[in-house]
Amino acid sequence: MTRIAIIQGHPTSGGGHFCHALAEAYAEGAVAGGHQVRFITVADLDFPLLRAKADWEGAASPAVITEAQRTLAWAEHLVFVYPLWLGGMPALLKGFLEQSLRPAFMTGGAGAGSSWKTSLKGRSSRIVITMGMPAFVYRWYFGAHSLKSLKRSILSLIGIGPNRHTLIGMIEGMSDGRRTAWIDAMRRLGKRAR
Numbered sequence: 001m002t003r004i005a006i007i008q009g010h011p012t013s014g015g016g017h018f019c020h021a022l023a024e025a026y027a028e029g030a031v032a033g034g035h036q037v038r039f040i041t042v043a044d045l046d047f048p049l050l051r052a053k054a055d056w057e058g059a060a061s062p063a064v065i066t067e068a069q070r071t072l073a074w075a076e077h078l079v080f081v082y083p084l085w086l087g088g089m090p091a092l093l094k095g096f097l098e099q100s101l102r103p104a105f106m107t108g109g110a111g112a113g114s115s116w117k118t119s120l121k122g123r124s125s126r127i128v129i130t131m132g133m134p135a136f137v138y139r140w141y142f143g144a145h146s147l148k149s150l151k152r153s154i155l156s157l158i159g160i161g162p163n164r165h166t167l168i169g170m171i172e173g174m175s176d177g178r179r180t181a182w183i184d185a186m187r188r189l190g191k192r193a194r
Helices: 018-032 053-058 063-074 091-100 135-140 145-156 176-192
Strands: 003-008 036-041 077-083 124-130 163-168
Touching (some): 018 036, 018 077, 018 124, 124 145
Parallel strands (some): 003 077, 124 163
16 A cells, blocks of 8 residues: 555646646546545645745745645655646746755754755655646657756755656547546556556
8 A cells, every 4th residue: 555645736726627637537547546635636736936035944834834844745646737837847847846845844943954864765756747738749849848857956956756658648539438548547556556
């Protein structure tokens, strides 16, 4: 049994988007596989954006962020689901990561300036990104730069790995059959907690 935190990074609350369906399918598969699942729905959280280094390093986290940090610490496997917006993750998800991955949380309270001992070391992740363009164009022409940034500059840096990914392109014109195939694929990944 694996403890899984699904971070729903679509900035629209209330469901109804393909990202929501993918996250739900992953959760269904995970529960069917005997895993425990908790959700962090970023669009439902009310938190300010960080505007100064001093706030990132020393200000108290909002209560909703503290609760999200508890879920991140509880999890053994993290699943990020979000749409590609302007070549990267939506700003709300980036703001959530900046709030959640503050030095005090990451170092277990040791604070800024201490050695970077991460409280999330040893976890794995799955990153699911939907996009309007073909996924191979994002990989080949754009070099999947935002995915690489999330993997290398955030997740690997804080000790999370392996970091697997699923890129789903051409979602606007996708047939019902292709959508169903992706939903089924997410259920299979969830069942294996991968």
